[in-house]
Amino acid sequence: MADIDKQAEIDAIAAINAVPEILQVVIRTTGLRFAAVARVTDSHWMACAVHDLIDFGLRPGDELVLESTICNEIRQHHQPVIFGHASQHPVFSTHHTPRQYGFESYVSIPIMRANGEFYGTLCALDPNPSTFDEQVVGQTLGLLAQLIASNLDLHQRLQDADRALHSERETALLREQFIAVLGHDLRTPLNAVRLAADLLEQKPLDESARRLAGLIQSSAARMGDLIADVMDFARGQLGEGIDRTPQAPNTLVPWLEQVVAESQAAKRGAPIRYAIDLPCVVSCDRARIGQLLTNLLANAMTHGDPLAAIEVHMAVQADDVVLSVRNDGPSIAAEMLPLIFQPFSRGQGDQPREGLGLGLYICAHIAKAHQGELSVTSSAAHGTCFTLRFPLNVPV
Template structure:
């Protein structure tokens, strides 16, 4: 046979995967034929071999459009069926001269080669799937190791503070020192609670397909945000927080999640700004969207750090006594995404601002 090919045949295309051309048919690997002009398209439908010794003497194919178009007299094509039962394509051959191909030996040989091709394609598919699974497992293993290492370090600090403070409380009577230790316990407990919430949300987001939200029409976000700010003032009693609220339109959102987002952003702002500085919070809504901005003075965040700031376990340049799992901004970003919104950051030498924007209605 002067021309043979392994063809990928779908409902839309006929594409040559491999060819052997001794008659200058002109088709190379990657080349295409119009699907409807091929007998392979008919084989895709009935999935039976088609064998023709001499087109001119065949009652069925003497006037068939395919041999008339491509000028062949002998033809053989057998389906290539994958292990899953999916039809892949055909192993086919043509020649402008008649040949005796309708024999058990020839058909058996083509069928055997079609089975070998299918076996090879299945093997390649299994290798690709195995490599993909391996890569996924490597990523999970790296995340697990990183998670456990940071978790062990960061939870140990507040736990030690609580343990030491409680032991000292048992020995002391001085009211001022007792109050100082109570503040340590309170702050450490607050940090641990935040770490645990972030851990649970991270696990839920990675294993459950994303953070879930429950929207409430006309959520009273001003009340929600005010409550978070008041709680943070208890933890940071000596810090100044300036608020500007302007809600002109109801917001369809998950108030608890927005509160969690603000808690993460505000905690970062208070932690990474100087004691005497003011953290500014502005929030408002209009007919199109709800916006929340948390701004603080402090060091400018480098561009390289900003690029990975919303990735899990990314903490930028960690300073002493400012440890964290590096999940807060990641989870805040996931909360924004769950609302169909965005969380962006801008930073310069004077101010760093995190801005949440979500549609008012969705």
């Protein structure tokens, strides 16, 4: 490979929302203070993502001379390299790389694509010697490298699918196959990470290792939520829309009260005030309506005033069910309002936010699946209010 598209490589890693958390897990697992995802080819070593606590000096896009790195050797043999004290190591005490870059402890795990192609490495280093369980470190970082590889494969598959979908003749079949493969290929490595964390928690661990296992679990849970959003996005964009499971008329109140309680547990500061008045049963997919309320509450907690209460109201008006979620805080800019339900919209404010920016898009499609509509009003005086309106008796 004579050359690489640097920005495309950086963007591919940046598109994986979990990478910053993965690098933090690497640092906490190993105790080393520099971690990175590196793209390594037969002619280039380039940092794509970095977590640097030692001012090592590398940023995304920076390159090292390939032949000066241990990653170049890993590119050839595809095996992890792990050591805690280079100057006392039988091999690396005389190796040029630790001396050139001034580190004593080092971990580097190959990132292998599904087709067997070597992508690069998940690596960490520190100028100080370190004592860690090489087997545990190798297994844990191996799972994280697998997760990165799976997401890179997904990114490539999305690009390939986008090009292929221009062929109208193949569109329908590709859509069905893509959504099925998307769910399987994303959830399989994630389930492996969850299983590994479960197995770690069952072993006799010290408190620090137990916290790390818990951190892996919570990161995996967040990845699970992101996967669910991506699947709903794929259904909305590529399929026949977000599904609504036909159900007999049911009582929504206890279900939505549980959603509010779970959201309240995650909200610091002011409470969530709610008034749900449904004197009759409602024909709807209560899991989807609960998902919509969860997303609207999460949006209010993210963008609203943390010291002000969030207000939830639900009632029957004529032949419609009306659900509203209102929060105080910065208003949504007027030019953003027409775009608020578009995918990857970040809503209020200019600060980077966690997540994919799909929550409100998914909410709008849940409303559509119930033959309803989701709208928003926002002003400095009255705050921001999202309102769902759908027929009391949605045809099954």
